[in-house]
Amino acid sequence: xxxxxxxxxVTGGGRGAGEGIARVMAREGARLAVVDLNLENARRVANSIxxxxxxxxxxxxxxxxxADAEAMVAETMRAFGTVDILVNNAGIEGPPVLLQDLAExxxxxxxxxxAKGVLLCCQAVLPTMIARMRGKIVNIDSIAGIRMTFFGSxxxxxxxHAVTGLTRHLAWEVADHGINVNAVCPGGILTPLMEQxxxxxxxxxxVKRVVPLGRFCKIEEIGEAASFLSSExxxxxxxxxLAVDGGVxxxxxxxxxxxxxxxxxxxxxxxx
Ligand SMILES: NC(=O)c1ccc[n+]([C@@H]2O[C@H](COP(=O)([O-])OP(=O)(O)OC[C@H]3O[C@@H](n4cnc5c(N)ncnc54)[C@H](O)[C@@H]3O)[C@@H](O)[C@H]2O)c1
Numbered sequence: 001x002x003x004x005x006x007x008x009x010v011t012g013g014g015r016g017a018g019e020g021i022a023r024v025m026a027r028e029g030a031r032l033a034v035v036d037l038n039l040e041n042a043r044r045v046a047n048s049i050x051x052x053x054x055x056x057x058x059x060x061x062x063x064x065x066x067a068d069a070e071a072m073v074a075e076t077m078r079a080f081g082t083v084d085i086l087v088n089n090a091g092i093e094g095p096p097v098l099l100q101d102l103a104e105x106x107x108x109x110x111x112x113x114x115a116k117g118v119l120l121c122c123q124a125v126l127p128t129m130i131a132r133m134r135g136k137i138v139n140i141d142s143i144a145g146i147r148m149t150f151f152g153s154x155x156x157x158x159x160x161h162a163v164t165g166l167t168r169h170l171a172w173e174v175a176d177h178g179i180n181v182n183a184v185c186p187g188g189i190l191t192p193l194m195e196q197x198x199x200x201x202x203x204x205x206x207v208k209r210v211v212p213l214g215r216f217c218k219i220e221e222i223g224e225a226a227s228f229l230s231s232e233x234x235x236x237x238x239x240x241x242l243a244v245d246g247g248v249x250x251x252x253x254x255x256x257x258x259x260x261x262x263x264x265x266x267x268x269x270x271x272x
Contacts, residue, residue, distance in 0.1 A: 006029070008030045010032060010087045011036070011121060012091060013045055014039075017089055017191060017219050018089040024224055026056060039058060069123070088137070093152050095153075106155055137170070137180070138183070142163075145164040145185060150188070163183060184229065188206065207254075211246040212253055212254070
């Protein structure tokens with residue numbers, strides 16, 4: 001129980017990776033504010049963790065709005081008396097387009113949620129954490145924040161690079177208040193949305209080309225990383241990006257493994 005009785009806010013906790021994070025943190029003993037634009041989904045997750053509402057509550061908020069971010073923290077404080085952990089997970093992607101066709105509205109919306117949303121939620125929670133001289137912030141970034149998205153648009157890549165910058169810079173700013181700020185950078189996560197919006201052949205082709213471990217990540221595996229970075233075990237870690245990507249960032253997938261196998265066979269043949 002690495003988060004026993006800690007109070008955690010998980011944004012975008014109503015489905016996908018956020019749901020996985022909320023479940024793992026609950027298993028580790030945390031009390032949870034499951035925050036989502038979709039209140040029904042947030043309620044479903046909170047109720048499944050604790051139907052009595054004592055250890056998990058649902059909150060409606062749009063993280064791209066300052067007033068909502070502040071209300072989210074106030075409501076969590078009313079329910080649990082404090083906030084120990086903030087997981088900035090809420091994130092969106094627009095339709096895949098090339099730069100020439102990218103609508104200004106899509107750029108504003110994606111940057112508004114993915115980048116400004118992280119900023120506003122951090123601003124809302126920090127006074128409480130600073131007053132107590134402790135706290136953990138985990139941003140759900142992406143390998144798109146280190147390299148680029150594998151099947152999205154430039155706005156998504158840019159927004160996740162903003163999350164990387166926010167993580168590193170804020171880690172430095174709040175280090176003397178005893179607050180740790182880190183990021184988890186997933187590769188592909190097999191969420192229900194990913195299953196609905198991509199064809200299985202396309203997913204298989206991507207995995208084969210770029211994921212050495214040979215599969216996309218489960219939502220709970222993002223939860224494991226977020227839970228670790230929120231725990232006392234990570235007290236000396238700050239400003240870091242933890243890729244949970246099955247090895248995508250090594251840059252070498254199965255295609256290259258078969259090239260290596262072929263080279264070894266060729267060499268053996270030459271030697272004998
Ligand atoms: N799915 C992937 O392959 C993948 C890969 C790398 C990183 N990520 C990141 O992981 C995070 C979660 O992604 P996911 O795939 O689980 O997404 P998802 O769409 O399945 O879930 C996102 C949740 O966030 C909520 N949300 C969206 N906008 C919001 C807002 N303005 N305010 C509050 N809640 C909002 C949605 O209602 C939804 O419940 C995102 O930050 C995403 O960029 C996902």
